[in-house]
Amino acid sequence: EELPPPFSREYDFLVVGSGIAGLTYALKVARYGRVAVVTKAHAAESSTRYAQGGISAVWDPADSVESHMEDTHVAGGFLCDARAVEVVCSEGPGRVRELIELGARFSRRQGSGEIDADAGEIDADADEGGEYHLAREGGHRHSRILHAADMTGREIERALLDKVRACAGVDVFEHTFATRLLKAEQEGCAAGSPAPACLGVDAVNTRSGVRSRFLARTTLVAAGGAGQVYPSTTNPAVATGDGIALCMRAGAAVTNMEFIQFHPTALYHPESVGESAFLITEAVRGAGGRLYNLGGERFMPCYDARAELAPRDVVARAIDDQLKARGDTHVLLDISHRDANEVLAHFPNIAAHCKEVLGLDITRDRIPVVPAAHYFCGGVSAGLDGETAIGGLFICGEAACTGLHGANRLASNSLLEGLVFAHRAAEAAAAYARADAEDRPGALAEGEAARSLPPVAPVWLQLSQEAESTVAELRRELQALVWRAAGIVRTTESLERGLEGVRDVRERAPAAQSVAAHELHNLLDTAEVIMRSALQRRESRGLHYTLDHPEQSDGFQRPTTLGEPECEHTTLWLDRYYERVVTETEAAAMCSD
Ligand SMILES: Cc1cc2nc3c(=O)[nH]c(=O)nc-3n(C[C@H](O)[C@H](O)[C@H](O)COP(=O)(O)OP(=O)(O)OC[C@H]3O[C@@H](n4cnc5c(N)ncnc54)[C@H](O)[C@@H]3O)c2cc1C
Structure with missing residues (x-):
C-alpha cells in the first residue's frame, strides 16, 4: 500500500499549544497574518482548562499594583525578576478586561453579596451584571482573584476557543504532536534576528501516524508544564514537558527548573x-x-x-x-x-x-x-517579550521562565502571566514576521534555509506492543525516582542518585517512535534539568528545600540557568535579567508599610 505523502504547510505565525497562552497569542497575531495552532490532544485539553481558583488582577480600587507586586516578591522568595513582576501586575488588569470583552464570564456578587453560582457553567445565561466577586488566596494581602465559581479555567478556555474557532485566519490542528523545532543554522537567514533561527516544527498526527512539516516566520511554544514527571500531579496527561524539551534540544537555555x-x-x-x-x-x-x-x-x-x-x-x-x-x-x-x-x-x-x-x-x-x-516556576529562559535564544522562536505560559514567580508562584498569578506575556510576545512576533517577510519574500519552502532541512519521513513507524509496555513501565519508574530525588524535600545525595537513575532509564528507553516514547524522552530531559538545577542551588529558598543546605543564602540570590546562551542577543537579555533581580534588602524595604 502506498504511503500518504507528508504534508508541508506555511504560515506567518505558528503556535504549539492551545491553553491560555497559545490561544490568546493566536487571536492577537491573527490581525497580522495567517496562523496555525498545533495541539497534541483535542484543543480544549490543557492545564488551563482545569484551573479552579481564578486569575489575579488588581480590580478593587482599594487594592494597588504595588501591593500585588509586593505579594509576588514575598511569595517568590525575593528571586523574582523585578521587571517581569511590574509588567504582569501593571498590565494584568487591562489584559483581564480584554478577556472579559472576549466573552469570559466571571462570578459576580449579587445584591446580598452572595456569589452567582452559574458563572463558570459553559451554558450560563446572559451576564446579569453587578460587581465581580473577588476571592482572596494564600499569600495575597488583598482580595483580587477573579473567578468563574471553581471552574475558572474551563470558562477561560471556552471563551478563547470559541473566538479562535470563529476566526478565519486561524487554523487549528488537533491531535498534532510537535516532535522537533526546525532550526536554520546559517547566519542571517531570518530577519532582524540572531542566528540560528527557528523555521517551524515537524509534527505527527497522533491518530494516523502521518508526519507533517509546518514552516512559519515565527513560532511560539506554549506547550505548558511537566507535572507528569511526578507520580502524583494535578496536571493533565498532556503536561509532559514537551515544550521545554523541544526548545532545549534546539539550543535554548532553561532557568529555575528546581522550583x-x-x-x-x-x-x-x-x-x-x-x-x-x-x-x-x-x-x-x-x-x-x-x-x-x-x-x-x-x-x-x-x-x-x-x-x-x-x-x-x-x-x-x-x-x-x-x-x-x-x-x-x-x-x-x-x-x-x-x-x-x-x-x-x-x-x-x-x-x-x-x-x-x-x-x-x-x-x-x-x-x-x-x-x-x-x-513549574522554571522553564525556557524568556525575555520580557517572550523572546528566546533562537531567532523567531518565542515562548510563553508555563513552559517559559520570565522570572515572574522567582522561587515560588503566588496563587493565581500563572493564568495572568500567560495572558500578559502572550500579548507582549504577539506584538514582538508581529514585528519580527514583518521584517522577515521583507528579507525572505515568497514561499518559505523555496528559501535556502528550508531547502537545507532534512526531509520528513512520511509516517511514524509504530513501536511493537512490547516496546510500548516497556515505555509505560519506564515512565512509572522515572516518576517514582524523580519523586524520591527531587520531591518536596531533597538532599544532594538524592539528587545525584536521581541523575544516575535518569541515565539508566534513558539507556533502556526505546527510540522516540510513538507519542508515548517521545513523551518519555521529553520527561527524561525535563527530569535531568530539574535535578541539575537543584544541585546547583546549594541553599533552600521558596520551593527548593534541601536538608544539606536548609538555610537561604545571599550567594544564591540569582536564577539558575542551564544551557549556553548561543548568541549575543541572548547574552544581552540575560544580562538584563540578572540586573533586574531585585536584591533582598531592596525588596524588604519595598514591602515595609
Ligand atoms: C488543576 C490545576 C489548577 C490550576 N489552578 C490555577 C488557578 O486557579 N490560577 C492560576 O493562575 N493557575 C492555575 N493553574 C496553573 C495554570 O492553569 C497553568 O499554569 C496555565 O493554564 C498554563 O497555561 P499554558 O497556556 O502555558 O499551558 P496549558 O494550558 O497547559 O496548555 C498547553 C498546551 O500545549 C499542548 N501541547 C503540549 N505538548 C505539545 C506538543 N508536543 N505538541 C503540540 N501540543 C502540545 C497541550 O495539549 C495544551 O493544549 C492550575 C493548574 C492545574 C493543573
Whole structure:
C-alpha cells in the first residue's frame, strides 16, 4: 500500500499549544497574518482548562499594583525578576478586561453579596451584571482573584476557543504532536534576528501516524508544564514537558527548573494513585478551610503564624512532615464550619466531585487531601517579550521562565502571566514576521534555509506492543525516582542518585517512535534539568528545600540557568535579567508599610 505523502504547510505565525497562552497569542497575531495552532490532544485539553481558583488582577480600587507586586516578591522568595513582576501586575488588569470583552464570564456578587453560582457553567445565561466577586488566596494581602465559581479555567478556555474557532485566519490542528523545532543554522537567514533561527516544527498526527512539516516566520511554544514527571500531579496527561524539551534540544537555555510547586491539597483517593489528581483549590483554605491530621489535630498553626493561609510551599512541607512523622497516607481539609450555601455556591465543582467519587458532603465531611506536583516556576529562559535564544522562536505560559514567580508562584498569578506575556510576545512576533517577510519574500519552502532541512519521513513507524509496555513501565519508574530525588524535600545525595537513575532509564528507553516514547524522552530531559538545577542551588529558598543546605543564602540570590546562551542577543537579555533581580534588602524595604 502506498504511503500518504507528508504534508508541508506555511504560515506567518505558528503556535504549539492551545491553553491560555497559545490561544490568546493566536487571536492577537491573527490581525497580522495567517496562523496555525498545533495541539497534541483535542484543543480544549490543557492545564488551563482545569484551573479552579481564578486569575489575579488588581480590580478593587482599594487594592494597588504595588501591593500585588509586593505579594509576588514575598511569595517568590525575593528571586523574582523585578521587571517581569511590574509588567504582569501593571498590565494584568487591562489584559483581564480584554478577556472579559472576549466573552469570559466571571462570578459576580449579587445584591446580598452572595456569589452567582452559574458563572463558570459553559451554558450560563446572559451576564446579569453587578460587581465581580473577588476571592482572596494564600499569600495575597488583598482580595483580587477573579473567578468563574471553581471552574475558572474551563470558562477561560471556552471563551478563547470559541473566538479562535470563529476566526478565519486561524487554523487549528488537533491531535498534532510537535516532535522537533526546525532550526536554520546559517547566519542571517531570518530577519532582524540572531542566528540560528527557528523555521517551524515537524509534527505527527497522533491518530494516523502521518508526519507533517509546518514552516512559519515565527513560532511560539506554549506547550505548558511537566507535572507528569511526578507520580502524583494535578496536571493533565498532556503536561509532559514537551515544550521545554523541544526548545532545549534546539539550543535554548532553561532557568529555575528546581522550583516546582507541589499543591498541598489534591484529593486523596486510594484507588487512583498515579492518575491526574483532582485539585482542591486553595480558595477553600482562603474561605476558612482548616487542615487536620488523622489524629484530629489542627497542625498548621504549629508551622506558621499564617496557619492555613501560609504560602503553598510552607503548607505542602508541613503536610509532608505530618505524613512522614505519623506514617499517614493523607490529611483532612475541613470547611464544614462555614455556611453551607456559601460553600456550595463557591465550590460547586469540588462539592460535586467529592460526592461522586468518595460520597462526601463537603458541607459536613472533612476532605482527604495530599500534596501533588502542580506548577513549574522554571522553564525556557524568556525575555520580557517572550523572546528566546533562537531567532523567531518565542515562548510563553508555563513552559517559559520570565522570572515572574522567582522561587515560588503566588496563587493565581500563572493564568495572568500567560495572558500578559502572550500579548507582549504577539506584538514582538508581529514585528519580527514583518521584517522577515521583507528579507525572505515568497514561499518559505523555496528559501535556502528550508531547502537545507532534512526531509520528513512520511509516517511514524509504530513501536511493537512490547516496546510500548516497556515505555509505560519506564515512565512509572522515572516518576517514582524523580519523586524520591527531587520531591518536596531533597538532599544532594538524592539528587545525584536521581541523575544516575535518569541515565539508566534513558539507556533502556526505546527510540522516540510513538507519542508515548517521545513523551518519555521529553520527561527524561525535563527530569535531568530539574535535578541539575537543584544541585546547583546549594541553599533552600521558596520551593527548593534541601536538608544539606536548609538555610537561604545571599550567594544564591540569582536564577539558575542551564544551557549556553548561543548568541549575543541572548547574552544581552540575560544580562538584563540578572540586573533586574531585585536584591533582598531592596525588596524588604519595598514591602515595609
Ligand atoms: C488543576 C490545576 C489548577 C490550576 N489552578 C490555577 C488557578 O486557579 N490560577 C492560576 O493562575 N493557575 C492555575 N493553574 C496553573 C495554570 O492553569 C497553568 O499554569 C496555565 O493554564 C498554563 O497555561 P499554558 O497556556 O502555558 O499551558 P496549558 O494550558 O497547559 O496548555 C498547553 C498546551 O500545549 C499542548 N501541547 C503540549 N505538548 C505539545 C506538543 N508536543 N505538541 C503540540 N501540543 C502540545 C497541550 O495539549 C495544551 O493544549 C492550575 C493548574 C492545574 C493543573
